[in-house]
Amino acid sequence: MNHGYARCSTNETKQDIDRQVRELKAAGAESLFVEYEHGDADEKKQLSLLLEQARPGDTIITTEVSxxxxxxxxxxxxxxxxxKQKLRLEIIGSITIDCRSGELDPMTKAFLQMSGIFAELELSMIRSRVRSGMANAKAKGAKIGRPQATVDDIPAVFLRHYPAYKKKQLNVSELARVCDLSRTTVYKYIDLLEG
Known part of the structure; x- marks a missing residue:
C-alpha cells in the first residue's frame, strides 16, 4: 500500500497544504496523512500513526525530505x-529508498542524511532571518506579537452560547466545543467579559 505524508508548519488558515496533497495523489498515494506541525517538533502524530499502520513492503511517499x-x-x-519495518520511502522527484529487503545502500543513506542537514540548515536560516526582522521592527517602534483582543473581537457564536455557560448549563469544555474554539481562547473571552 502507498501512504502519502504531507506536513506544513502552521495551520490550514495560514499555510496551504493542497499542493503537497495533489502531488502525493498523483504519485499514487492511496492513504493520506496530513498534519500541521513544525519540522523539528518532537512529536508528529500523523507521521507516527503512518509508521504504526505501515506494513512490510508498503511505500511512504512525501514531497521533500523537510x-x-x-x-x-x-x-x-x-x-x-x-x-527495520522493511518499507520503501519515495521522495517525489528526488530519491527512492527501498528497504523492503531490510538493507539500505550506504550511499543512499548518506544522500538522505545530507538532505536532512540542508533542511535543518534552512530552518536555522529562516529562524535567524525572522529574529533579525523582529529585532529591526522592534527597534523602529513596531509592536511585536498578536494585537491585544478586545470585547469587539469576541465572535457572535461565543456571545450566543455564553449565557448558557453563565447559567452553568455548559462548562468551559462544552462551551469550547460548541463554539469550535480552544479552551485557552474561551478563557480569554471569559476574562474579557468578566474582567
Whole structure:
C-alpha cells in the first residue's frame, strides 16, 4: 500500500497544504496523512500513526525530505525505522529508498542524511532571518506579537452560547466545543467579559 505524508508548519488558515496533497495523489498515494506541525517538533502524530499502520513492503511517499523532518537526528531515526519495518520511502522527484529487503545502500543513506542537514540548515536560516526582522521592527517602534483582543473581537457564536455557560448549563469544555474554539481562547473571552 502507498501512504502519502504531507506536513506544513502552521495551520490550514495560514499555510496551504493542497499542493503537497495533489502531488502525493498523483504519485499514487492511496492513504493520506496530513498534519500541521513544525519540522523539528518532537512529536508528529500523523507521521507516527503512518509508521504504526505501515506494513512490510508498503511505500511512504512525501514531497521533500523537510516534510519528514528538519532535524537530522529525527531524520536518522525515521530512516532506521523505515529500514527495520522493511518499507520503501519515495521522495517525489528526488530519491527512492527501498528497504523492503531490510538493507539500505550506504550511499543512499548518506544522500538522505545530507538532505536532512540542508533542511535543518534552512530552518536555522529562516529562524535567524525572522529574529533579525523582529529585532529591526522592534527597534523602529513596531509592536511585536498578536494585537491585544478586545470585547469587539469576541465572535457572535461565543456571545450566543455564553449565557448558557453563565447559567452553568455548559462548562468551559462544552462551551469550547460548541463554539469550535480552544479552551485557552474561551478563557480569554471569559476574562474579557468578566474582567
Amino acid at each position: 516534510r519528514l523532518s528538519r532535524s537530522t537526528k529525527q531524520l536518522c531515526e525515521i530512516i532506521d525505522r523505515i529500514q
